[in-house]
Amino acid sequence: MTQSASVRLEGIVKRHGTFTALHGIDLDIRPGEFFALLGPSGSGKTTTLRILAGLESVDAGRVLIDGADVTATEPGSRDVAMVFQSYALYPHMSVAQNIGFPLKMIGTPAGQLDQAVQDAAAKVAISHLLDRKPGQLSGGQQQRCALARAIVRQPRLFLLDEPLSNLDAKLRLETRAELRKLQRSLGVTAVYVTHDQEEAMTIADRMAVFMEGRIVQVGTPHEIFRKPATATVAAFIGTPPMNLLPAVLQGGQVRMGKASMPVTVPAGAQAGEVTLGVRPGDLRLGAAGIPARVEFVEDFGDSSIVNLEAAGHRVKLRAGELPSVREGEGVHLSFDPAAAHLFDRATGQRI
Ligand SMILES: Nc1ncnc2c1ncn2[C@@H]1O[C@H](COP(=O)(O)OP(=O)(O)OP(=O)(O)O)[C@@H](O)[C@H]1O
Numbered sequence: 001m002t003q004s005a006s007v008r009l010e011g012i013v014k015r016h017g018t019f020t021a022l023h024g025i026d027l028d029i030r031p032g033e034f035f036a037l038l039g040p041s042g043s044g045k046t047t048t049l050r051i052l053a054g055l056e057s058v059d060a061g062r063v064l065i066d067g068a069d070v071t072a073t074e075p076g077s078r079d080v081a082m083v084f085q086s087y088a089l090y091p092h093m094s095v096a097q098n099i100g101f102p103l104k105m106i107g108t109p110a111g112q113l114d115q116a117v118q119d120a121a122a123k124v125a126i127s128h129l130l131d132r133k134p135g136q137l138s139g140g141q142q143q144r145c146a147l148a149r150a151i152v153r154q155p156r157l158f159l160l161d162e163p164l165s166n167l168d169a170k171l172r173l174e175t176r177a178e179l180r181k182l183q184r185s186l187g188v189t190a191v192y193v194t195h196d197q198e199e200a201m202t203i204a205d206r207m208a209v210f211m212e213g214r215i216v217q218v219g220t221p222h223e224i225f226r227k228p229a230t231a232t233v234a235a236f237i238g239t240p241p242m243n244l245l246p247a248v249l250q251g252g253q254v255r256m257g258k259a260s261m262p263v264t265v266p267a268g269a270q271a272g273e274v275t276l277g278v279r280p281g282d283l284r285l286g287a288a289g290i291p292a293r294v295e296f297v298e299d300f301g302d303s304s305i306v307n308l309e310a311a312g313h314r315v316k317l318r319a320g321e322l323p324s325v326r327e328g329e330g331v332h333l334s335f336d337p338a339a340a341h342l343f344d345r346a347t348g349q350r351i
């Protein structure tokens with residue numbers, strides 16, 4: 001039976017010459033969790049994963065797996081398996097040989113190795129492809145082969161770096177759900193790197209949002225969606241992401257130019273310059289509110305996105321039914337006071 005590991009990062013600093021890729025990362029991942037590292041390109045996700053795998057050294061801080069300090073432990077002795085975006089399969093080996101490779105490296109007897117390869121291949125539904133070479137597989141099948149190779153040793157920690165990014169959109173969705181099921185059935189802890197916020201939202205139990213080598217928020221997808229910690233996180237989460245507009249908070253109102261809207265103000269909030277955030281799904285078209293002009297409408301059949309311009313800013317509104325508005329038409333936007341997110345304009349922090 002596979003055990004699942006806990007993971008702890010303490011004050012991890014990573015430098016490349018004068019460039020600091022990670023500025024002191026602290027993170028706790030619980031046994032059996034599906035944990036996503038989410039953030040834009042260059043924010044330090046892969047670096048963090050490679051440090052967990054032992055493929056990268058650290059300049060400061062500690063890595064603990066199941067409470068044991070493995071900061072100086074070789075990758076092969078950490079009992080972790082990693083799946084890369086590129087799959088990194090050996091082209092001259094058969095699928096069976098690729099899957100069995102990690103076991104062969106540790107001298108597993110042939111009979112036991114064959115059985116483990118069969119089991120791993122069955123779990124990802126590629127039992128019929130064992131004699132082929134990677135070059136004779138589709139992208140999705142190669143990806144499964146890489147997964148089978150990762151699970152064949154029954155690691156306690158599973159590290160995945162954008163493992164679905166080479167698949168087309170439909171296959172990516174299917175494989176995402178299967179991957180989640182596989183992780184659950186194995187009971188293994190998974191750390192999953194992605195820059196796709198929708199992917200992280202749908203697959204993870206919890207996630208850490210990375211920005212410029214720092215973790216800016218940790219929580220369940222629901223918590224991060226409901227209460228983004230900074231305006232930058234807010235701008236990164238949701239499809240389409242939250243609208244952000246400069247405004248002035250005064251009393252229970254935000255003022256944008258001549259328009260004022262009532263908002264629910266958190267206790268202790270100071271009057272002053274803020275960034276007002278409203279999700280596209282929380283905006284309404286109406287007779288009163290913030291003046292805006294319709295630029296164009298995207299019709300998705302079951303929903304639509306109205307693209308607008310308000311006081312020089314791009315705004316998106318999501319509607320269920322196709323609203324009867326014309327391009328160029330002047331409209332007004334409103335929202336429920338409780339739907340407003342307020343961020344400090346100077347620091348970006350949630351108020
Ligand atoms: N060997 C290296 N030398 C110098 N800089 C590096 C090196 N490896 C990574 N970096 C830098 O460290 C930062 C973090 O890189 P990392 O690969 O962790 O980003 P990422 O979040 O995985 O991005 P992506 O989504 O593009 O994969 C980047 O700015 C990158 O250019």
Ligand SMILES: [Mg+2]
Binds near residue numbers: 046047193
């Ligand atoms: Mg990366």
